[in-house]
Amino acid sequence: MDERYKKALKAAEYIRTRINANPEIGVVLGSGLGIFADRFKETVEIEYKDIPGFPVSTVKGHAGKLICGSTGNKTVLAMKGRFHYYEGYDVSRVVFYVWVFRLLGINNLLITNAAGGINKEFKPGDLMLIRDHISFFAPSPLRGENLNEFGERFPDMTEVYSRKLIELARKVARELHIDIKEGVYAFTQGPMYETPAEIRALEVLGADAVGMSTVPETIAAKHAGMNILGISCITNMAAGILDKPLNHEEVVSAAKESEHKFSSLVAGIIERWE
Ligand code: HPA
Numbered sequence: 001m002d003e004r005y006k007k008a009l010k011a012a013e014y015i016r017t018r019i020n021a022n023p024e025i026g027v028v029l030g031s032g033l034g035i036f037a038d039r040f041k042e043t044v045e046i047e048y049k050d051i052p053g054f055p056v057s058t059v060k061g062h063a064g065k066l067i068c069g070s071t072g073n074k075t076v077l078a079m080k081g082r083f084h085y086y087e088g089y090d091v092s093r094v095v096f097y098v099w100v101f102r103l104l105g106i107n108n109l110l111i112t113n114a115a116g117g118i119n120k121e122f123k124p125g126d127l128m129l130i131r132d133h134i135s136f137f138a139p140s141p142l143r144g145e146n147l148n149e150f151g152e153r154f155p156d157m158t159e160v161y162s163r164k165l166i167e168l169a170r171k172v173a174r175e176l177h178i179d180i181k182e183g184v185y186a187f188t189q190g191p192m193y194e195t196p197a198e199i200r201a202l203e204v205l206g207a208d209a210v211g212m213s214t215v216p217e218t219i220a221a222k223h224a225g226m227n228i229l230g231i232s233c234i235t236n237m238a239a240g241i242l243d244k245p246l247n248h249e250e251v252v253s254a255a256k257e258s259e260h261k262f263s264s265l266v267a268g269i270i271e272r273w274e
Contacts, residue, residue: 004092004099005149007053011096012103014052015077019044019068023077025270026101030082030113030213031255033233036263037078040069048081054100055083055093072271077106084213085139086190095141095220102150102224108273109221109228110266114255115211116193116238116246118203119183124237124254126181127262129169130161130230133215134186134207141220151223160222165229165273172268178261183208185232187215196240210238229269233258 021042029036037043048054048064056064064081083094101109117126146153166182173180186202188194190212194202202210209232221228235254236246 002145002147004096005147008096008099008103011051011053011100015046015066015100015104018046019077021068021070021075023068023075023104023106025074025076025108025110025273026106027076027078027266027270028082028109028111028217029078029080030233031252033112033114033255033259033262034080035259036266037067037069037080039071039263039267040067040076040078041071043067043069053096055089055096071267074270074273076270077101077104082213082217084190085216086212091139091141091216092144094216098217098220098224099147099150102226107226109218109226110269111214111217111228111230112262112266113211113214113230113232114235114251115185115209115232116236117209117234118186118199118238118241119181119208120241122181122208122234122237124234125258126234127178127258127265128181128183128209128232128234129166130185130214130232131166131182132184133160133218134184134202134205135215135219137189138187138215141216142223151225155223157219157222160218160228161230162227165227168272169229169231169265169269172272173265176264176268178265180265181208181234185214185230186210188212193246194239199238199240209234231262231266233262
């Protein structure tokens with residue numbers, strides 16, 4: 001059996017011994033977007049370091065725990081803190097949790113992140129539904145022998161982000177009077193922010209926002225046949241758009257400012273997720 005699969009099975013088995021529920025939706029809470037999990041009822045928390053084979057997050061502002069709980073009549077398994085390629089993990093480690101989720105029977109993934117805005121109609125604090133992504137600069141998590149247990153060798157990427165879920169998210173945002181943007185998210189490896197020239201290049205390629213996460217995971221999730229919704233919190237304008245340097249503290253504090261709006265939106269979406 002493939003090592004990656006074997007490890008994921010072990011991690012899933014352990015998580016099953018800790019939660020006596022069958023979560024239907026996996027949620028990934030990005031930088032400074034953690035309060036959503038405070039809404040959960042009947043929570044079980046599992047630290048990543050206790051899960052066999054799980055990587056441990058090293059970024060400030062990223063707690064490292066899985067939280068299982070219920071909200072809006074759905075059972076949700078949330079990742080509070082994720083693994084980034086720039087932390088030094090092999091990309092198959094970055095997406096490891098996606099395989100574990102799949103083995104736990106989770107078929108739905110709501111993934112969030114903080115991102116820099118490239119589209120000049122955006123402003124910091126905006127939320128953006130990810131319509132598509134650009135992964136040219138991301139190493140593929142599917143590289144190597146295909147994990148046939150999850151999906152096929154050459155998976156289609158025509159609709160990574162479910163149109164049906166985007167439509168649902170739009171509707172929920174309208175009802176909650178939350179202004180919501182939509183666009184293409186481009187992945188960069190990080191940890192350095194982009195140069196202004198790189199941002200101009202990404203703009204030409206059709207990107208509306210840029211960030212250092214999410215894309216490896218959604219590729220693995222799509223390969224495994226999951227329904228995916230991605231939401232970015234635009235924490236800053238990307239390099240060179242405004243005449244000022246970027247820094248991580250600003251990204252985290254801008255994400256925190258949008259935390260309540262974001263959390264209501266995610267809760268509303270989950271409640272009506274089918
Ligand atoms: N670039 C890359 N990643 C980011 C940014 C950015 O401007 N903002 C938040 N995450």
